[in-house]
């Protein structure tokens with residue numbers, strides 16, 4: 001019997017993921033990060049920090065890498081996937097005072113809602129305030145949620161502490177001319193995903209698109225940019241499910257956001 005198309009598709013992805021795993025720099029320890037990994041090329045140097053509760057971070061990381069590659073965006077990836085699957089952990093990487101050095105963009109896709117040490121959190125936000133650009137995805141908005149200080153939330157550009165149920169949410173674009181939203185379909189609905197309730201949009205945030213709560217009818221930012229000190233931040237609250245990380249429009253917007261954050 002001939003293999004079905006979906007089988008071939010699965011095999012192609014497995015081959016790609018194996019290739020990605022063997023050719024990219026993935027650090028289990030922080031020791032090698034922060035020593036200026038930028039090679040002598042024009043690629044975007046990205047540090048992806050991921051791990052923690054509630055999501056399939058291996059799939060999401062590989063999906064992002066594949067999406068950039070398919071769109072011809074050259075990225076050198078460094079991936080730190082640490083902290084287990086719980087809601088409270090500290091990542092060794094951040095103990096290195098130069099953890100951010102050499103990266104054009106740091107992607108935060110980590111999810112530790114109960115980690116609340118303000119000094120630890122400031123060791124992450126300070127380099128961003130001083131000019132390290134960032135992309136923040138989904139549970140990054142609820143990580144450090146227990147913290148009494150607002151540093152992380154100001155860095156994100158939004159304050160959120162909870163989410164509505166999973167659904168396919170229509171997305172209304174507010175800034176169609178923004179390079180991140182260029183070509184975004186007018187009739188787009190998200191993949192099955194959670195709608196994060198945004199309590200506060202910080203003053204330096206530009207909302208790029210919103211979705212409406214099916215419970216309250218309130219509009220909530222789902223894609224935005226923020227200026228945090230000298231650092232550019234692109235954020236999205238979507239990104240819960242593997243279905244979202246297989247959605248072409250979501251991935252296109254995410255890749256656009258990485259490029260924008262990198263100043264490309």
Ligand SMILES: [Zn+2]
Nearest residue numbers: 054139194240
């Ligand atoms: Zn989620």
